Amino acid sequence: xxxxxxxxxxxxxxxxxxxxxxxxxxxxxxxxxxxxxxxxxxxxxxxxxxxxxxxxxxxxxxxxxxxxxxxxxxxxxxxxxxxxxxxxxxxxxxxxxxxxxxxxxxxxxxxxxxxxxxxxxxxxxxxxxxxxxxxxxxxxxxxxxxxxxxxxxxxxxxxxx
Amino acid sequence: xxxxxxxxxxxxxxxxxxxxxxxxxxxxxxxxxxxxxxxxxxxxxxxxxxxxxxxxxxxxxxxxxxxxxxxxxxxxxxxxxxxxxxxxxxxxxxxxxxxxxxxxxxxxxxxxxxxxxxxxxxxxxxxxxxxxxxxxxxxxxxxxxxxxxxxxxxxxxxxxx
DNA sequence: ATATAATAGTTGACATAGCAACTATTATAT
DNA sequence: ATATAATAGTTGCTATGTCAACTATTATAT
Numbered sequence: 001x002x003x004x005x006x007x008x009x010x011x012x013x014x015x016x017x018x019x020x021x022x023x024x025x026x027x028x029x030x031x032x033x034x035x036x037x038x039x040x041x042x043x044x045x046x047x048x049x050x051x052x053x054x055x056x057x058x059x060x061x062x063x064x065x066x067x068x069x070x071x072x073x074x075x076x077x078x079x080x081x082x083x084x085x086x087x088x089x090x091x092x093x094x095x096x097x098x099x100x101x102x103x104x105x106x107x108x109x110x111x112x113x114x115x116x117x118x119x120x121x122x123x124x125x126x127x128x129x130x131x132x133x134x135x136x137x138x139x140x141x142x143x144x145x146x147x148x149x150x151x152x153x154x155x156x157x158x159x160x161x
Numbered sequence: 162x163x164x165x166x167x168x169x170x171x172x173x174x175x176x177x178x179x180x181x182x183x184x185x186x187x188x189x190x191x192x193x194x195x196x197x198x199x200x201x202x203x204x205x206x207x208x209x210x211x212x213x214x215x216x217x218x219x220x221x222x223x224x225x226x227x228x229x230x231x232x233x234x235x236x237x238x239x240x241x242x243x244x245x246x247x248x249x250x251x252x253x254x255x256x257x258x259x260x261x262x263x264x265x266x267x268x269x270x271x272x273x274x275x276x277x278x279x280x281x282x283x284x285x286x287x288x289x290x291x292x293x294x295x296x297x298x299x300x301x302x303x304x305x306x307x308x309x310x311x312x313x314x315x316x317x318x319x320x321x322x
Numbered sequence: 323a324t325a326t327a328a329t330a331g332t333t334g335a336c337a338t339a340g341c342a343a344c345t346a347t348t349a350t351a352t
Numbered sequence: 353a354t355a356t357a358a359t360a361g362t363t364g365c366t367a368t369g370t371c372a373a374c375t376a377t378t379a380t381a382t
Binding site: 023056058069073092 | 359370
Binding site for chain 2: 340
């Protein structure tokens with residue numbers, strides 16, 4: 001049996017490429033974060049919090065689009081290892097506000113260094129305009145991808161033969 | 162839907178975008194694969210095997226760059242649900258050759274449809290030249306990413322302050 | 323020729339992340 | 353005002369994927 005043709009020919013392996021990059025970024029970050037007693041599932045939250053200290057947990061969930069259960073667990077780990085602490089939101093006591101500790105601020109330079117090391121390696125050979133291009137294209141893919149699955153949540157699943 | 166936040170440096174949130182796309186592609190594919198009793202961890206292997214029927218398991222590992230332990234488990238599932246079978250490689254009895262069953266060939270059109278539905282949604286609004294661009298840029302990132310972590314395996318870890 | 327190393331595959335232990343179900347609190351609807 | 357719905361967060365269960373350790377087979381080195 002012959003393989004069928006498919007649309008969007010050039011990007012047929014989009015998922016394979018995305019998956020490779022995703023998995024290898026985690027392998028690399030895990031290897032570097034070891035000395036900080038951190039793991040790849042946690043640094044994302046710290047990088048985010050450096051710009052949003054004191055944000056509500058649910059806002060983090062909505063920005064990073066990571067499942068709230070996973071966020072709970074990642075933040076638990078960060079709290080346990082002393083990088084963050086949480087306070088109930090007095091204006092809405094269902095919510096929690098997430099704050100960085102001094103310990104988290106202290107490792108910020110190192111964390112940023114590890115992450116930009118990764119970017120330098122992953123983006124080796126890219127000039128400014130290529131970076132710009134890549135970023136904007138990926139951004140559009142991400143927005144599309146999120147729209148697909150968030151559409152579903154509201155019951156209006158997209159049918160697209 | 163909350164708009165994605167923009168960083169100062171355009172590539173700063175590369176990992177965040179990659180992670181979003183990766184995770185949402187799995188959510189979408191899982192929702193579609195349900196009717197085939199398949200999951201997002203398995204269709205990748207089928208899509209690959211449609212072009213490489215009878216390939217050695219280890220070649221699959223090396224092409225898809227998925228850990229060999231994970232590959233063992235994914236192929237076990239596919240075997241158990243009747244989509245593939247494995248035969249020892251007579252030329253090297255450490256290895257196994259992986260073959261698609263008739264059942265796998267029968268679902269090929271549907272599987273390709275689901276996957277191209279995903280591509281159509283994720284790549285909505287992209288014209289031919291943008292697709293080409295995206296694909297080539299991502300390809301370069303993937304090659305870089307793989308080089309980073311595979312360098313490590315051979316003991317020559319890259320130090321890049 | 324035999325000891326040693328390398329390779330293919332499996333298993334166990336663990337981290338990340340998804341969904342569903344639950345609790346507690348706040349918003350809304352009549 | 354009270355019943356109902358929605359929201360924020362947690363916990364249980366499960367799937368994917370990584371590493372390390374192991375078995376069995378093949379390659380190599382002396």
